[in-house]
Amino acid sequence: QQQVKQSPQSLIVQKGGIPIINCAYENTAFDYFPWYQQFPGKGPALLIAIRPDVSEKKEGRFTISFNKSAKQFSLHIMDSQPGDSATYFCAASIGAGAGSYQLTFGKGTKLSVIP
Amino acid sequence: EAGVTQFPSHSVIEKGQTVTLRCDPISGHDNLYWYRRVMGKEIKFLLHFVKESKQDESGMPNNRFLAERTGGTYSTLKVQPAELEDSGVYFCASSTGTGNEQYFGPGTRLTVT
Numbered sequence: 071q072q073q074v075k076q077s078p079q080s081l082i083v084q085k086g087g088i089p090i091i092n093c094a095y096e097n098t099a100f101d102y103f104p105w106y107q108q109f110p111g112k113g114p115a116l117l118i119a120i121r122p123d124v125s126e127k128k129e130g131r132f133t134i135s136f137n138k139s140a141k142q143f144s145l146h147i148m149d150s151q152p153g154d155s156a157t158y159f160c161a162a163s164i165g166a167g168a169g170s171y172q173l174t175f176g177k178g179t180k181l182s183v184i185p
Numbered sequence: 186e187a188g189v190t191q192f193p194s195h196s197v198i199e200k201g202q203t204v205t206l207r208c209d210p211i212s213g214h215d216n217l218y219w220y221r222r223v224m225g226k227e228i229k230f231l232l233h234f235v236k237e238s239k240q241d242e243s244g245m246p247n248n249r250f251l252a253e254r255t256g257g258t259y260s261t262l263k264v265q266p267a268e269l270e271d272s273g274v275y276f277c278a279s280s281t282g283t284g285n286e287q288y289f290g291p292g293t294r295l296t297v298t
Contacts, residue, residue: 074227102285113189113276113289114228159228163285171285172218172230172241 076176091145093160100162150183189290197296203265208277215282223273
């Protein structure tokens with residue numbers, strides 16, 4: 071049973087466009103939702119993260135929107151650049167009370183930004 | 186500050202052989218995690234160390250996998266004997282004792298033939 075569903079699987083946008091990647095989760099105990107960016111041959115790099123007490127978080131050109139009632143969250147990349155071409159993973163974890171911060175990942179979205 | 190490092194970057198072994206992967210976390214990070222990504226699937230949790238103790242082993246697929254963390258520093262993940270389905274990329278991540286933020290290494294690509 072996949073606990074975090076991510077879509078789309080791949081996405082092509084033109085430079086300057088705003089790609090949006092969506093994730094939905096099932097476990098209401100999740101309380102930390104990070105996004106990771108991965109370039110070929112590298113490990114996932116933490117990009118931005120949100121907790122369910124806020125509905126939006128922005129860091130530079132990256133914005134997370136969070137809808138607790140719908141159990142959904144999304145990543146928006148403003149003014150996308152070819153250098154943003156990478157695979158993006160959403161993830162979720164339960165907090166300290168569970169004893170482990172293990173991340174549950176979506177399957178990833180391969181983003182291509184064309185000049 | 187050095188990031189998480191993993192060795193080797195790529196390993197090709199035959200079915201039935203043994204392979205040991207190594208992870209060096211960020212200095213001072215008490216939490217160390219192992220994850221695996223099998224081709225076409227999502228990245229999946231294997232286990233979690235707090236210092237030298239195994240906090241959560243719920244993701245380990247079977248007893249062919251053995252993880253250790255000597256003295257609470259680096260960690261090794263041994264697969265013995267390796268099977269074809271063990272092929273994939275093995276990631277290590279570390280975090281401080283107080284936060285969720287996990288920092289990943291570059292991964293070890295394991296190919297079992």
